[in-house]
Amino acid sequence: MKTVGEALIAHLEKRGVDTIFGIPGVHTVEMYRGLADSAIRHITPRHEQSAGFMADGYARATGKPGVCLLITGPGVTNAITSMAQARADSVPMLVISGVNRVATHGHEEGFLHELPNQHAMMSEVSLWSHTLHRAEDLDRVLTRAFTVMTSARPGPVHIEVPLDVMKQMVDVPDLLPPLPQPTRPAIEPLLETARLLNAAQRPLILAGGGAVGAASALRVLAERFDAPVVTTTNARGILGGSPLELCASPSLASVRKVMAEADVVLGVGTQFGRTDYDMYEDGGSPDLSYLIRIDCDAAQISRGRVPDLPIVADAAIAIAALVDVTGGISKTHDAEQRVMDCLDAAIAEIGETYAAQIAMLHMIRDVIPGVRIVGDSTQAVYAGNLVCQMNRPRSWFNAATGYGALGFGAPAAIGAALGDPEAPVVCLTGDGGLQFVMSELGTAMDEKTPVIFVVWNNNGYQEIERFMVDNAIKPEGVKPTAPNFLQVAQAYGMPGERIEGTATLASALERAKAAGSAYLIDMIVD
Known part of the structure; x- marks a missing residue:
């Protein structure tokens, strides 16, 4: 007892x-x-x-x-x-x-x-x-x-x-009650999905965070039908760098064009949430010709985009079953070229500032192989949510979608490093967001988690300030004074450095890797 x-x-x-x-x-x-x-x-x-x-x-x-x-x-x-x-x-x-x-x-x-x-x-x-x-x-x-x-x-x-x-x-029983098994799909809608995808001339897959567990099978399915895979924020990297992954937001006009042109769309584990599909609240998300939707929750599948063909099932089980029933099929739809063209158009659409920030994110990915980038609500993270190519699932996530809680980045990065210590972690946080949770630098040192904290330091809530200016509102409350983050880190025994702009970030990341401990890079940006 x-x-x-x-x-x-x-x-x-x-x-x-x-x-x-x-x-x-x-x-x-x-x-x-x-x-x-x-x-x-x-x-x-x-x-x-x-x-x-x-x-x-x-x-x-x-x-x-x-x-x-x-x-x-x-x-x-x-x-x-x-x-x-x-x-x-x-x-x-x-x-x-x-x-x-x-x-x-x-x-x-x-x-x-x-x-x-x-x-x-x-x-x-x-x-x-x-x-x-x-x-x-x-x-x-x-x-x-x-x-x-x-x-x-x-x-x-x-x-x-x-x-x-x-x-x-x-008493503590020796055997615990078993948990229910994940929901399995009926065979009929799977066969109908296979028929529709086989007949499609421009098939498209929309993958959300719920599809992460189905990553391997989803890649096989996409290659079998030569279908582009649009990934939302929480699904980035799901195809492991495949040229079929259209790693751009469905809120962008360039991606919406691809969605509108598709004759059959398979949505897998995606909520069709507004911050993914209509983040600018312009109501421009296109009607879809035919939508098949796989979701583990019957209630969720009736929210957002109501599908023409609903499949209530665990995504990993459903996609694996689809792979089984479509064996032997091999289609060609010029998907890789469509993905490249769309990504080029997306980069042009978002403008030079965001494009430069996305290039910085890809540099972080390349300098630290296998990196997991955990973000807070800050400019470079917003850019990455629009376009960012990661090389494996679960390697890009942040709180700049959905609920949008500020202060997420640093503690979530520590949690990720504790859960998967083999994967290097970079926390990309703003000077405003880090001040919500600055004391967690001490937790990183206590637990010896070698998270690299990169502070996008523009001395205030610059994205909000810009929004005020764009809407003819005199900026107020957007300039909270930032501390000397380097000195704060050093107070906890954390090594670090301050750099001006992004030009020397790559070399700073190399030094951070070599430190073998938590490390802070205070990056002053304009």
Whole structure:
């Protein structure tokens, strides 16, 4: 028999959790009783919002759920922003929090960290929130949590454990209940999809973040039908540098032209969200001649673009099955030339400033082979979301789409480096965004994560300032003073350097690689 706090850790370990992000407090210490003797690594950020962003980065890099352990009240409210970002981007995240004793709920008698109804508040931002009232329910509650956040459309879930329930005694079973298997497609819509793609003269594939797990099979399918693959932000690199990947935003006129010309479109794991398909809110996204849509969530497949042929199934399973039923097919549609022409038009469309920033991103990719670039909301990241070619899946992600939380970059990069330590990580953040989470430089040093932090330092919120000017608004509030980032890094023991402009970034990256530790490059740009 173990306390619920100890049993919780044992359950997580049995489910393959190897890392937990959290800041201990009096409302969670009972859960820490079993943590020190487990195989789970505990990471202590400086703020609970960063704990959530680290869990997010870990999940995006590994494909496994990120797990947070937070105190009640301010702990969970601090994490709401990161949970909302995870929900917007379909990132699996388990947030476990304490809560005051059951008998105190709803009375508002001034207990420490008390909220009127924490469960109700968390229900609004998570896919599912549950209060554990009985020790004997722990097993099935965790099973449901893992089912909800990894089945259908992934996202954040929340479990709160009252202080008195944490100390109750419970058995930890040797065998945990199995999780439901991913949804498999029916054969009929797959055969119809194969027929339509075979008959198409200009087939096109739209791949979103939900298609990442299907990367290998999707490449085979694209090559078999000679179909360009337009990748949204969270799918960049899904074809591993293939000339069939049209790594440009479907919000661009050049890409929309290709979409409009397609006679059959296969959408895989994409929400058809506005920040991917209509980021300029011009309403110019084209009608599609015939849309087949593969999505793991029946509710999601009815949002956005309603398909002519819906297939509710796990993307990896569905695409692998499509590969099986289309064996022997080999089509030629001049797709590589269409992709090259579209990319050339996209670069011309976005203008010289963004084109130069995209060239810088490609330089980072080439100087640091296998790099994962984790971004914050900053100019060069906006440029990369428009056009950026990466060489493998899960190597480009940021918070400049969907929910759009500032301060995502640094903690998410740390989480990604912890989850996949073999892949080098560059965090591209602005001077404004880094100031949201500057203390996490200390976490990078504590955990010895060799993240290279590149600060796009234009001394303010320049993108917002430009937007104000373009809309005849006198700029206000867009010039927060930046500190000397180099001195801040050095205060945490982190080496670094300051450079002027992008011309010497390549050599600075070489020095950062050689340092073998976290490193900060403060890049002053105009």
